Structure formats: structure tokens, C-alpha cells
Amino acid sequence: MWTITDLGKGYSSVSIAQGYLYTSGVTEKQTIVFAFDLNGLLIWQKFNGQSWETTMSHARAYTGSRSTPTYDDGLVYHLGDLGRLAAFDHGTGNESWALELRDAYEAEIPEYGYTESVHIVGERLYCNAAGKKGFLICLNKKTGKLIWANTEIPGTLGFSSQIIAEFEGYHQILGMSSNCIYGVELKTGKLLWTVPYENQRSNNVTDPIFHNGYVFASSGYGKGSILLKLRTSGEEIFAEIVCLQY
Numbered sequence: 001m002w003t004i005t006d007l008g009k010g011y012s013s014v015s016i017a018q019g020y021l022y023t024s025g026v027t028e029k030q031t032i033v034f035a036f037d038l039n040g041l042l043i044w045q046k047f048n049g050q051s052w053e054t055t056m057s058h059a060r061a062y063t064g065s066r067s068t069p070t071y072d073d074g075l076v077y078h079l080g081d082l083g084r085l086a087a088f089d090h091g092t093g094n095e096s097w098a099l100e101l102r103d104a105y106e107a108e109i110p111e112y113g114y115t116e117s118v119h120i121v122g123e124r125l126y127c128n129a130a131g132k133k134g135f136l137i138c139l140n141k142k143t144g145k146l147i148w149a150n151t152e153i154p155g156t157l158g159f160s161s162q163i164i165a166e167f168e169g170y171h172q173i174l175g176m177s178s179n180c181i182y183g184v185e186l187k188t189g190k191l192l193w194t195v196p197y198e199n200q201r202s203n204n205v206t207d208p209i210f211h212n213g214y215v216f217a218s219s220g221y222g223k224g225s226i227l228l229k230l231r232t233s234g235e236e237i238f239a240e241i242v243c244l245q246y
Contacts, residue, residue, distance in 0.1 A: 002040040008032060009064035013117075017071035018090055024065040024078055026051040031065050031080040035093060044093030049084030052113030059112065066115035072141060077120065079127060081113040087144070097144040105149065107131030112203070116161040119173065121186065126173050130157040136175070136184055148189035155179035158204035165210040167230045170237050174215060176204035181217055181228065183239065193230075193239050199223035215239060222246065 008025030015022045020043060021036045031051050035043040053063060067079040075087045075096055083101035088094065101107060101114070107130050118127040125141040134149030155177035162175040164186070172183040172192060179198035184191055197204065199221040209216040215228040224246035228239040 004036060004040050007034060010066070011115075012065045013068040015069050015071055020090060022069035022071060022076055022090075024048070024067060024069060026064050026081070029053070031082075031084075033069055033076065033078045033086075033088060033093075035076070035090070043091075046086075046088055046093045046095065048078050048086050048098075049080035049082050052081035052109070054112075062112060066113060068117040070118050070120060072120040075141070077118050077125065077141070079114050079116060079118055082109060083107065083114050083129070085118070085127065085144070087141070096142075099139075099144045101127075101129040101137075102131065105129035105131030105134040105137065110157040110159070112159060114157070115159040115205075119162050119164065121164055124186075126162055126186075128157055128162075128175070135177070136162075136173070136189070138186075138189055150184055150189045150191060152191040153177055153180070153182050153184070154194065155198070156202065160205055160207045163207055163210055165215075167213055167237070168232050170230075170232070174208050174210060176206075176208060176217060176219075178202040178204060181208060181215065181226070181239070183230075183237070192237050195226075195228060195239050195241065197223070197226060214242070 008027035010025040012024040024033045031048045034045045070077045076090050086098040087096040125139045129137045135153040136150045138147040158176040162173045171186040180194045181197050182194045199219045201221045204219045218225040227243040229242045
């Protein structure tokens with residue numbers, strides 16, 4: 001029916017809300033967030049920081065926007081390759097707020113840049129800053145102000161996005177760092193459990209899957225797949241390995 005071109009380089013997927021289509025790309029070393037109507041007509045485009053670059057010969061083809069824009073309650077949220085997190089008005093593209101995660105949380109540029117699509121629940125936004133002052137952070141979605149920051153998660157950025165899970169009264173955000181799978185309490189940021197899980201390249205890229213008390217994850221570079229079962233004992237929750245296949 002129609003096509004859209006000139007989006008630049010990128011691995012961003014597409015999100016659709018309120019009759020608009022949102023995506024991102026990289027042009028001339030700048031990360032750009034786009035909004036189109038459902039007929040493919042450009043509504044707005046906004047810059048969201050410089051793009052990630054590399055001198056690693058094997059990774060030169062990896063350049064391009066990673067994050068898919070997240071829509072919630074009239075705003076479009078996007079995490080740029082170098083850690084610029086911004087909220088745009090969904091209809092006009094006007095910037096509501098922006099935050100440089102690397103400056104705010106003392107983070108180095110991840111090996112392959114920031115890659116996740118941020119997660120929003122209620123009034124809270126969750127994402128990985130991967131810094132000394134906060135690995136996983138929770139922000140007020142309307143202002144970008146910090147609610148909590150978790151500095152206990154081991155490893156470095158895993159390049160995947162988080163998911164939300166509820167199990168026997170524990171409301172958690174589940175994710176993967178470079179060397180583990182973890183569960184963090186949504187309300188407080190408390191680290192509830194971790195399970196070691198690291199491949200030869202230390203880059204757990206895929207999102208975990210939660211269903212009926214089980215957590216499934218898969219990784220490349222010689223690692224394989226893992227199935228965890230969440231269990232509770234008294235006031236504690238933990239995850240035990242049910243199956244690990246290489």
C-alpha cells in the first residue's frame with residue numbers, strides 16, 4: 001500500500017499508538033526519532049543525540065539506532081545510542097524532558113551502545129543506565145526525576161530490554177546483564193534474585209520470557225537456553241534452574 005524511505009541506518013522496530021507510527025534511525029551520525037501517520041505521511045522528526053560508532057572492524061555494520069520508541073499517556077520515550085533518554089509529545093514532537101544517562105549515573109559508553117526499549121508501568125519508567133550510580137533505574141515518566149536506582153546487579157549491559165512479571169505477590173522487573181538473569185522489585189528497586197548466565201562474548205541480547213512462574217532465556221555464542229522456576233520461601237523469592245541446554 002505504501003513504503004517509507006530515508007529513515008537512515010538502524011535496528012529499531014516500530015510502535016503504533018494514537019493513530020501514529022513511531023520508529024528511529026541514524027543519519028549523519030545523529031539519532032532521529034520519527035512519527036508518521038498510518039498513511040505513511042511524516043508528522044515530525046526529532047534528534048535524540050549522537051549515534052554510536054566503533055573502530056572494531058567486525059562491528060562496523062552494527063551502527064544504527066537500536067531503541068524502539070515507547071508510547072505512554074501522550075508521550076513518546078526513546079533511548080539514544082549514547083544514553084540520551086528523551087520524552088517527546090506524541091503529536092508535535094516537542095521535547096518534554098531529556099536526561100543524559102551517562103552523566104547522571106557515571107556510566108561508560110557500552111561496548112555496542114545503549115540498545116533497549118524503555119519499559120513503563122503506571123507513573124514509572126524503567127531502564128538500564130549501566131553506571132556506577134545506577135545499573136537499573138526507575139524514573140518518574142513525566143519529569144525524568146529519579147525514584148530509585150539499583151547498583152547491585154552484577155555484570156555490564158546485556159543489550160536486552162526488561163519485562164514485567166508478577167509471581168505470588170512479588171511484582172518484578174526481569175532482565176539480563178552481561179553475566180546474569182535478575183529479578184528486581186518494581187516498587188523499591190531491591191534485587192530479589194540472580195542466576196549466573198554468561199556467553200563467550202558477554203552479551204545477552206534477547207529479552208527473557210515469563211509465563212506461569214517460569215522464566216525462559218536464550219543466548220548465543222555457545223551458551224544456549226535456560227529455563228528457571230520461581231519459588232518462594234517465607235519472605236524470600238528465588239529462581240532455580242529447571243533445564244539448561246547448550
